[in-house]
Amino acid sequence: LVLTQSPGTLSLSPGERATLLCRASQRLGSGYFGWYQQKPGQAPRLLIYSASYRAPGIPDRFIGTGSGTDYTLTISSLEPEDFAVYYCQHYGGSQFTFGPGTKVEIK
């Protein structure tokens, strides 16, 4: 399984909408798909699980959608603290695959 994320880097301003894409090389069960945020020097943080469910404490501006091979993380209006790297992940069975990440940077 290979997960491909696009774009590699997204340059946006606070208040703008961010759309991050993750494509799988084979169809996935959406119940086993998640998104993580990682800021420099910090551990990753779970944002979305089962493709569309927000983890506890995650603001509702983070929206996960998708099924099959195509998944999307939308940040409806970027806050200053949202500039980070985002990873998608498939966690089915005992093999866990991460995408290469999308960096969301301040324009």
Add this chain to the structure above:
Amino acid sequence: EVQLVQSGAEVRKPGESLKISCTTSGYSFADYWIVWVRQMPGKGLESMGVIWPGDSETRYSPAFQDQVTFSADTSINTAYLHWNTLRASDTATYYCARQPGGDAFDFWGQGTLVTVSS
């Protein structure tokens, strides 16, 4: 409050051994998978495998099979990642995380930086 606290940064020479730890609290350690994740400098996340502390069942990702060993001590709620023979290419930050059975990794340790250099 669920917490995973990892041991501090380590510097070793190639060929040396090392064991790092992940001490948990705030939940039933024996009843959740612990996963280990590698992040090489400036790179992405790689899953190394998992351990079920309740019976020490382990599942290694192919790239890490025979390279590392996972263990757990339920008496002190701690998981370990062990290398017998370190290589320079093992230089990375290593994270432990909790995985509720079959689900996403919901709580993470702060990471342990391992530097292997002669």
